[in-house]
Amino acid sequence: MNIKTVYYLLTSSRSFCIQIVFTLNAIYYVSQAGLNPLQLVLLGTVMELAILFFEIPTGLVADIFGRKKSIIIGTFIIGSAHLLEGSIPSFWAIAIGAALWGIGWTFISGAETAWIADELENKELDTTLLNGAKFSSLGSFLGIIVSVLIGIIFTVQIAILLAGGFLILIAIISSKVIPETKFISIARDDTSSIKQMKGALKESLSLIKGNTILLGLAAITLFTGLASEGFDRLWGAHFIEGFQMNEEDAVNWFGAFYAIAFLLNICLLKIVETYVKERFAIVLVLLNSLLVVAMIYFAIAEQFVIAAILYWGIASLRAVNYPLVNVMTNKQLHSQGRATALSMYGQLDAFGQVAGGPLVGVIALYTSVQGGIFTSALLIIPTLYFLWKLRKIA
DSSP: OOHHHHHHHHHHHHHHHHHHHHHHHHHIIIIISOOOHHHHHHHHHHHHHHHHHHHHHHHHHHHHHOHHHHHHHHHHHHHHHHHHHHHOOSHHHHHHHHHHHHHHHHHHTTHHHHHHHHHHTTTTHHHHHHHHHHHHHHHHHHHHHHHHHHHHHSOHHHHHHHHHHHHHHHHHHHHHHOOOOSOOOOOOTTSOHHHHHHHHHHHHHHHHHTOHHHHHHHHHHHHHHHHHHHHHHHHHHHHHHHTTOOHHHHHHHHHHHHHHHHHHHHHHHHHHHHHOSSOHHHHHHHHHHHHHHHHHHHHHOOSHHHHHHHHHHHHHHHHHHHHHHHHHHHTTOOSTTHHHHHHHHHHHHHHHHHHHHHHHHHHHHHTOHHHHHHHHHHHHHHHHHHHHHTTTTO
């Protein structure tokens, strides 16, 4: 099987399963587990703390023992996390599941991009990553449809449990079908594992410090993390509580929210792939400026239709950010130590979310959900400065 095909199947199938959960978990958290706005944001904080502590160690696992092993382990852990949260609708069980999810994701983040970049030897990497994002969106779109069907026919809880089981199955199948032919371990026989890890960290940190583009992208990643957690956890509550949606209506509407958002994502990614061949930074300045405005208006929207349209715009703009920043970052990295360097960016994002999430959660708890979303929009503004600084070189 063609290596690109394997990559597309892997990303799309995992996105399919994860989206089944993400489409319905806001309903599950609010309607069945009865979580308040602060608890909703704290779930994200727990997840990001796990990412913060495990991102670098798991990146080193990928660089020393292999990207394939790291991807398989991560997928298995994420599946287990969804099985746990779907089994017990309580804050503590869901929080433990969130921590496990974060740990699982650290095994995948960095490792998967490093794996495909190595296998392709950086040839056609831009197109492959953008296509991967499109296939991932397609998998997510199908996951939305399936989640709504399961939620209507059975329950939201069963949908989450089935998705967890399918992820574990994907991990088992991946161990048989994922090839790894170009991996070169950073391990050396004459040096202890701890020294090798320290050396890899120093090399990756030196590379980032010595590269203006990578430094700018590090700052952008940090502020994006600060802004994202609050919105991720509160937009669903904004619809459910602000517009008084019952569970049945929420299942249908959340399916529509995600489905239309992912169709828009695919279209927008296609436009970017076709017309944006360089100067990614200036494109991101424009997209993120629109994102700030859309989030502010979403926070204060009082009409359901306007809020829905704004949400679709926000979701599409955010979806384009990741692949473009990912391409910009990978163009500056070498094969050896790539996963560790990418994990540093993952850790920065996690640190931002750990710091920003509770801040937004407390504001939402003592003001309103809308106040938390408004604060999230303001936290994006510093990224515009750093993107503007990079506009002539990236």
